[in-house]
Every structure is written in C-alpha cells, then in structure tokens.
Amino acid sequence: MKFLRLTLLIASKDLRSEFRTKETLNASLSFALAILVLFSFAFDPDSDMIRQIAGGLLWMVFAFSSALILNRGFAREVPNDCLDTLIASPVSGAQLFLGKTVANYVLLLLVEAVSLPVFGVFYNANWARRIGLLALVFILAAWALAVMGTMFSALTVNLRLRELMLPALLYPALVPALMAAIQLTNLLIAGDTVGKEDQIWFRLLAGFDAIFTLLGLALAETVFVG
C-alpha cells in the first residue's frame, strides 16, 4: 500500500504539471492528427484499404507521437536537478519508475482516445464493431509503450543526445509489441474475430507487458543510482 502511495504521488505530480501547461499533450495530439490527415491524402481510403492499413497507420501515429510524451517524462526532472532530489527522497527507484510509467500511460491513453474517433471520421471506418477487444488491445499496447518508453527515457535522461538516443533505442525494442498491436487492430477494426491462430498476438502483448514491467521494476534502482 505504501509502495502505491508514493507511486501515485509521483504520477499525480507529473500529470498535474502536464495538465497545467498541456505543452506535451498538445504537441503530441497535433502531431498525431497531422499524420492522420496527411495519410488520408496519401491514400484514397476505401474500405478495402482501411482493412489493410488501419492497424499500421494507427500504431505508427501512436508510436511517433508518444515519443514526445515519453521524452518529456524524465526531461521534466532535469532543469532544476529535480531528479536528484527525488532519488535522494524516500521514494524508491521502482516507485519512481512505476509512477512515471503510470503518468505516461495516462497521457498515451488520452492521445489514443482522441485519435481513434478522428481516424474513424477521416477514413470512414466503423471501428466500434468490436470495441471491447479493441480497447483491450489499446490498453495492453499502450502499457507496453509506456513501460518501455519510461525505462529508456530514464536510461537516456542524462545523455547529451537524449532526443536522438531515445527513438534509436525505443523503436526496435517496441517492434514485437507494435507488431502484435497492428495485427490485432487490423483484425478488430475489420470486424473479424480473433481466431486461434491470432491468439499468439494477445499472448505476445501480455507477455511483453509482464516481462518488461518486471525488468523495469527490478532494474530501476540500478538505472537511477550511479
């Protein structure tokens, strides 16, 4: 319980300062919307096309627009050496990591919640047919993005080339999760059922979330304390 108290304290602090300025959220959202608009010009979105590209398009949008949010998560702590203050305070590395992950997760879910209906409008896609499972995919895959992104932004926070290193590390590491999310989103937006053959993607997503959450919690202290 005490573990969660400090975790949530960190998360709520981050969310409070983000919602005060909404800098990152606005940037990320407008970036996501811009890509969605651009792609609708690039392709002539008929229903067949949507079936093929929906998942890929949506997850590209999320992956790229999330980099802004993930980068900011720890960059927020840099200016006044706030990170040192946090590490020296009673909050443990794992709590700090999890708190940051939760804050990033909330922001990512927000971006997804706005982008998905917009996608539906721009591309004439009836995406709500299998909304339950689709929501599950989004919830699982956004956590994958948040957990991996938070870990790698913690790794790169003190580097000279922070903004360049994060994508170089993050995107390859995210490929398994993104692949799973893309496959499932394609199926579900097309209104298909998830057959036995495609169960593997759900297992991959869940496994990815579990393994990297545990690894992150276990290694956070090492990453923060030199």
Next chain:
Amino acid sequence: MRNPILYLFAAVAAVLLAWDLYQVFMILPDELNQGMIYRIIYFHVPAAMVAFAAFFASLVASAGYLTTKEMRYDSFSASAIEVGFVFATVNLVTGSIWGRIIWGIWWTWDARLTSMFVCWLLYAAYLLLRRAIDEPAQRARLSAVLSIFAFTDVVIVWKSIEWWRTQHPGPVLSIRGGGGMAPGMQAPLYWNALALALLATILLVLRMRQEAARREIDSLRRQAYAL
C-alpha cells in the same frame, strides 16, 4: 596478437574451416530440392549460433557488472556484443542471399526475419548508446541494463519459428528436435560453428584489449585535466 594461445586458436580455426570447406564443397552431395545453394547453411546457421552465444555471454557479463561493478565485465560485455553484431550481420546477409534463390525475394517480413532484424537493430542501438556516454561507470551501468533488455528479443528470435508459421524453415537440427537434416550433413555444420566460435573468440580478445586501451585513455584524460 602476441599471445601464443591466440595463434593456436587461429591455427585450429583455419584448419577447421579449410577442412569444412573441403567437406562441404567436395564431399557432400547437392540437396534434393535446393541444389547447391543449401551449402550457405554452413555459414548462415553457425553465424547465428555464434551471435546468440555472444549476446548471451554479454547478458551474463552485464548481470556480473551490475552486481560487482568490475569494469572487466563491462569490457567483456561490450566486446561480445560488437563481435556478436558482426556475426548477426553475416547471418542476415547470407540469409538474404539464400532467400533470393529459394523464395525468389531478398527479404520477407515473417516473424523469424523480422525478429532477427530487430535484434540486429537493438544491438546496433547498444553500440550507439555506448558512444553517447562519456563517463565510463555510467556507460557501463546503462549499457548493462540495455544488454539485459535487448536479450529478450534473442529469445523471441529463437522461439519465433515455433510460435508463428513462418516462411523460414522450422528447426532442422536434431539437437532442437528437428529432423530436417541428414546426420551426415549436420556434422560439418557443428564443426563450422566451432571454427567460427574460435574466430569470434580471437576477435573478442582483440576487442577486449582495445577496451583496456580505452580505459587507459579515460584515466589519462582525467589525469591530464585534473593536474
């Protein structure tokens, strides 16, 4: 290259490779469906084995570094990943050339190929990360963490042919319960793997000496500027 053991390793590797090439080209018959191109397997698969062994060694050394903070482990880990990365490149390139003949395409995005490519990218990112950090202890610590994260993808590559239906063939070696390859054809593959492993060890030792030189440079630099 002054170490006599290294010379011995090099000699053994050279003899093994020569004998293997002789076996593969002169003794073994063409494969029934593939003709002679299948012989590329004698480089393709051992290269992957060596790369994965190197990545695994780096995983162990990284855990070792994080528990002991001994810079030796970091040197080993970085060297192993660089050598492993080279062999992973060999694996990808030979695979691609093989695929051009067998599948008619250079590349296909099936689970095996994709995960291997991702693996290659991840370890490339590891090498990039090391260059971006100046402070040796910080570099060692953060790259050890990344090495541990990256290894999960090696497991995915390993298991991908079982988890997904891929264009890439399933297990063919009898040690993994596959039965696709005649025993006579398997033996040279293992010998070649041994030869490449010896070669990798030589490269690893050379590379580790350079890491030692780098450490000396770091300390000389600190000395020079602290005076």
Next chain:
Amino acid sequence: MAAESPAVLLEGLWKYFGSFPALRDVSFAVRPGAALALLGRNGAGKTTLLRILAGLSRPDRGKVTILGGATRSAQVRARIGLLGHGIGIYDELSALENLTFHARLQGLAEPARAAHAWLERTGLHAVRDGLAREFSRGMRQRLAVARAFLHEPSLLLLDEPFTALDDRAIAVLQGLLREALDRGATVVMSTHQLREALELATDVAMVQKGRVVHCGPRTEAMLADPALLYRTYGEPL
C-alpha cells in the same frame, strides 16, 4: 555523549570514474549535532562525496553509515535533507504545490499544514499560489531552502549552499541551519564561501585530489584567516 554513534561514518571509501579514482580511501566520522564544512578546490571530490552521502551514487569500495543505517535505506532517506546545485523545484507547479508534494514525498502526517507553515517561515506565503517559474531568483532559492528543510531532517547535505543565494536567502538559510543545529541535526556542507561556512561550522575537512587531508574541529585561527587551511596544504586559492 562519547558512546553516541556518529551521524556520518565513512570507512575506506573509494569511488572511481572509469579507472580514475575520484575518492581515495576517504574515512571520517561526523558526530551528531556537528556542522562539517568540506573545503577544497573544484574537482577535489566534494560533490562526489556529498552525492554518496545523499544516496545518489554508490561507492566502489568502503562503507558508509548514516544515522546508524545504510545509504539508500528508506529510513535513512526520510531523514536527510538535500540542497544541491539545482534547487529541486518544479517550475510548472505553484509554491504551495511544490512544498505539499515534497511534504507528501517525505511522508509527513499533515503535508498541507507543513507546506503552509514553511511558506510562512520563508516569507513566501503571500505568493503561495504563484508558479515557481514566475518567481524571482531569490524567491526560488528560498522555496528550495524550505523544500530541503520542511521534513526537519536529521542530516542536512548542502552542496555549495551559499553560492547561488541572494542576501535574503542566505539570511534565511543561516537562520534555519542554526535552528537545525540547535535541535540536534547534523550538517555536512561543501563550500567556497569560506566566511559564511566557517562561522557556522564546528568541524572542517579539507579534500584534495580525492583524499581527505585534514579533518578536525574548526579553530578560532581559521575564522580569523579563512584561507589558512588552503595555505597549510599548499593549495593556492
């Protein structure tokens, strides 16, 4: 009093950056209630030492005991106050939010009340709802001081505390430090502002190229001639 265990005990501490030893075999003890001033040139290892005490960095060899416990243990971290080079204040949050956050972080029973009380004490109560980034430099520094002191830490770790402060903030900090010492807290500070530091200090340690070359009580002679120690150890100021 003699049986009391030291507030800070360092035994054979080594810290390497690569193969460069930033701290070499550092050992000393600080008794509870003492104020230790760490002196030495830039790059001598003062900051590295303070970072180890604060649990931001681990030594490669040697043992650190703080307030009877290990660094990084939750009990110890709840009892230290850190004021480093950066002020540790969030610019997008108001003064009140900043202090309330830190009070919660430190596990205080009544975070809001503590925050209000400390805003009062540092003369910031009138601007409590203003965002930290809108504050003047001096106000931000006073806020940082309040942040470091609000959980009444038993050990205060200050890295160059007087360097960035304006006169009013220095007065506030000195007052708070005296008060903390009076209630029995221990202070370890690194500094270049010799006069301010020596007036407060009960003990002095001199760090030179990663070694502690002198550690002992502060004497009247030092107060009269702040550069004395530097000259004794052959380091031009």
Next chain:
Amino acid sequence: MDARNFTFLFYGFLAAWLILIVYVVVIAARESKLRNEIERLRRMVEEREAK
C-alpha cells in the same frame, strides 16, 4: 537455375567473409587510433607534470 545457384552461393560465402574482413580492418584501424591517442595523452600528462 543451377548456374545462378552457384553464383549466389559464391556471393553468399564472399559476403560472409567480406563482412568478417571488414570488421578485422575496422579493429586494426581502431587499434592504431587508440595507440596514438594514448601517446598523445601520455605526452600531455608528462608535460603538465613537468610544469
């Protein structure tokens, strides 16, 4: 088919060895760079110590 088969087999082995050789060259080049750097720094340390 078989001629192309053979050519590609040749390419495959060539590529594999080429990658390894390039790596050896990279290592060798780095070796001399590191040695020069050490020399340079040693001289610098000596000079500064002499002062």
